[in-house]
Amino acid sequence: MNNNKAITDEDRGDHKYDAIVVGSGISGGWAAKELCEAGLKTLVLERGRMVEHLKDYPTATLAPWELPHRGRLKEEILKENPIVSRCYAFNEATEQFFVKDHEQPYIQEKPFDWIRGYQVGGKSLIWARQTQRWSDYEFEGPARDGFAVDWPIRYKDLAPWYSHVERFAGISGNKDGIINLPDSEMLPPFELNCVEKHIQQKVKEYYTDRQVIIGRCAHLTQPGKIHEEQGRHQCMARSLCDRGCPFGGYFSSNASTLPWAEKTGNLTIRPYSVVHSIIYDERLQKATGVRVIDARTKATTEYYARIIFVNGSTLNSNILLLNSTSGRFPEGLGNDSGVLGHYVAFHNYRGNITASIAGFKESYYYGRRPTTAFMPSFRNVFSQQTDFLRGYMVAFSAARSGWQRGSWMEGTGEELKEQLTDPGDWGIYMMMQGETVPKYENYVRLSKDKKDAWGIPQLIISVGYDENDEKLMKDFLEQGSEMLERSGCKDISTRDTGQAPGLDIHEMGGIRMGKDAKTSVLNKWNQVHSCKNVFVTDGSCMTSVGNQNPSLTFMALTARAANHAIEELKKNNL
Numbered sequence: 315m316n317n318n319k320a321i322t323d324e325d326r327g328d329h330k331y332d333a334i335v336v337g338s339g340i341s342g343g344w345a346a347k348e349l350c351e352a353g354l355k356t357l358v359l360e361r362g363r364m365v366e367h368l369k370d371y372p373t374a375t376l377a378p379w380e381l382p383h384r385g386r387l388k389e390e391i392l393k394e395n396p397i398v399s400r401c402y403a404f405n406e407a408t409e410q411f412f413v414k415d416h417e418q419p420y421i422q423e424k425p426f427d428w429i430r431g432y433q434v435g436g437k438s439l440i441w442a443r444q445t446q447r448w449s450d451y452e453f454e455g456p457a458r459d460g461f462a463v464d465w466p467i468r469y470k471d472l473a474p475w476y477s478h479v480e481r482f483a484g485i486s487g488n489k490d491g492i493i494n495l496p497d498s499e500m501l502p503p504f505e506l507n508c509v510e511k512h513i514q515q516k517v518k519e520y521y522t523d524r525q526v527i528i529g530r531c532a533h534l535t536q537p538g539k540i541h542e543e544q545g546r547h548q549c550m551a552r553s554l555c556d557r558g559c560p561f562g563g564y565f566s567s568n569a570s571t572l573p574w575a576e577k578t579g580n581l582t583i584r585p586y587s588v589v590h591s592i593i594y595d596e597r598l599q600k601a602t603g604v605r606v607i608d609a610r611t612k613a614t615t616e617y618y619a620r621i622i623f624v625n626g627s628t629l630n631s632n633i634l635l636l637n638s639t640s641g642r643f644p645e646g647l648g649n650d651s652g653v654l655g656h657y658v659a660f661h662n663y664r665g666n667i668t669a670s671i672a673g674f675k676e677s678y679y680y681g682r683r684p685t686t687a688f689m690p691s692f693r694n695v696f697s698q699q700t701d702f703l704r705g706y707m708v709a710f711s712a713a714r715s716g717w718q719r720g721s722w723m724e725g726t727g728e729e730l731k732e733q734l735t736d737p738g739d740w741g742i743y744m745m746m747q748g749e750t751v752p753k754y755e756n757y758v759r760l761s762k763d764k765k766d767a768w769g770i771p772q773l774i775i776s777v778g779y780d781e782n783d784e785k786l787m788k789d790f791l792e793q794g795s796e797m798l799e800r801s802g803c804k805d806i807s808t809r810d811t812g813q814a815p816g817l818d819i820h821e822m823g824g825i826r827m828g829k830d831a832k833t834s835v836l837n838k839w840n841q842v843h844s845c846k847n848v849f850v851t852d853g854s855c856m857t858s859v860g861n862q863n864p865s866l867t868f869m870a871l872t873a874r875a876a877n878h879a880i881e882e883l884k885k886n887n888l
């Protein structure tokens with residue numbers, strides 16, 4: 315492809331839009347909604363196939379016995395796909411929404427499980443929907459603890475945008491009044507079960523710095539008018555969400571932002587469109603469009619717009635900017651600082667704990683609640699307390715074993731059947747979500763000789779854990795065990811899964827925001843410092859990663875940036 319071609323208006327023809335959005339996942343969906351609502355003719359370029367809400371959820375209503383292998387994947391699929399098979403959500407009912415390993419190879423300089431969803435809706439179809447706001451303890455983290463660079467924004471800058479996206483998406487939870495986990499705009503919460511309430515009570519008795527809450531999640535527990543207008547209905551607590559929801563009970567781009575954008579008449583979605591690079595015009599000193607490769611035919615084409623939103627998800631957006639070279643930007647678009655691709659971070663999920671608890675036999679729970687109990691970070695929040703930096707959230711759930719335990723029960727015939735009609739003992743599963751510290755050495759770059767099927771250089775990923783992560787995990791295993799022990803649990807067993815980075819599916823950074831163009835790629839409005847009509851608003855923009863689930867913050871940053879772009883366009887500044 316010619317990277318320096320001069321484009322005339324005639325060339326542009328009907329390939330001209332006001333705005334281009336690369337990617338239709340969680341963040342791209344939000345960009346499309348905001349831009350279309352403001353009247354901008356918006357082209358969403360999506361590398362995957364079309365997935366239409368309701369129509370394209372083939373397994374959504376299947377019972378286990380209607381799936382050929384009861385939900386399990388065939389041995390050969392598992393063998394051919396060691397990376398994606400490690401994701402808990404990849405199974406016979408959901409495999410159509412995951413990228414198989416061979417589809418887009420990448421080079422693991424250090425082990426990294428890159429989990430991807432390439433289709434209209436991206437990973438919004440298969441995410442676990444846990445949504446918490448950041449607080450200033452996260453935004454101030456790098457400056458306070460001396461790593462990465464200072465965020466160019468604070469909580470007050472994002473708070474109204476959190477409200478904006480929460481009202482539309484629908485977030486269920488309690489207003490818990492926790493300073494480092496600010497309250498969202500809430501729909502009614504799901505409920506903790508009796509064992510979780512018991513642990514909640516014990517934690518309250520023993521600790522002044524810890525709180526157990528019900529998880530906040532993007533589910534419609536009580537749809538409002540705005541959700542009904544989207545055609546969405548109440549969550550039925552089926553917990554089959556990652557097959558696509560026939561009720562629109564959870565937030566996905568497919569059920570929510572994309573159809574909303576479409577209703578404006580301003581949206582064009584073009585599936586099977588792999589964006590190869592961004593076209594930079596040296597004379598105008600701005601981006602004029604993108605080069606696209608048809609995923610099926612490999613035919614190349616170009617699309618043009620006044621502004622470009624990059625929402626391919628963290629690592630794909632890194633590829634796109636690194637691959638967008640020109641005379642002005644030989645090392646990748648906006649890479650004057652040399653930090654493009656660097657400071658990639660993720661969440662440390664390595665530790666987990668299992669336990670049992672006696673009693674509570676008279677109690678059960680209704681439905682399949684799509685969330686769990688959570689404990690906001692309690693380590694190093696207000697001051698440095700430990701020999702590691704930052705902290706972790708804790709998620710846990712208690713459940714009774716079901717009929718599946720029959721395979722290891724004694725007895726046969728009627729006796730066995732009798733036993734199986736009763737729920738079994740209570741077990742507890744606890745996990746961590748730890749903040750990792752972004753470092754220059756954790757980075758991605760493009761291969762000089764290996765390309766993918768579309769002629770785009772393969773990504774080399776060099777991202778690993780460090781001593782801080784080990785210490786943080788050790789602390790979680792100690793603190794978690796202590797909390798469970800004080801709650802009267804038995805058989806407490808701790809485990810380091812040793813899982814590679816990436817499997818958390820919360821990779822962030824590489825195109826970070828910052829105050830200074832010398833040390834960051836994006837300004838406080840997610841604009842590339844040196845190419846202001848390109849906005850990057852997915853996880854790649856994150857200066858640090860906090861301990862909260864990240865996607866709600868991507869949504870709020872995207873809505874904020876899109877509205878800034880709209881204002882700047884009105885003023886003819888872009």
Ligand SMILES: Cc1cc2nc3c(=O)[nH]c(=O)nc-3n(C[C@H](O)[C@H](O)[C@H](O)COP(=O)(O)OP(=O)(O)OC[C@H]3O[C@@H](n4cnc5c(N)ncnc54)[C@H](O)[C@@H]3O)c2cc1C
Nearest residue numbers: 337339340341361432436437442443444589626627852865
């Ligand atoms: C099993 C699972 C559980 C998760 N649980 C949670 C959770 O509980 N809470 C949470 O906050 N997050 C969770 N996540 C993470 C969440 O899904 C992501 O943070 C979120 O989807 C990122 O949004 P995005 O818009 O950046 O990327 P995506 O949603 O991945 O969308 C990116 C889109 O861009 C397209 N694309 C990529 N490159 C190109 C290109 N070059 N040209 C054209 N199109 C392109 C892709 O095909 C895709 O459709 C989970 C993810 C998974 C898989």
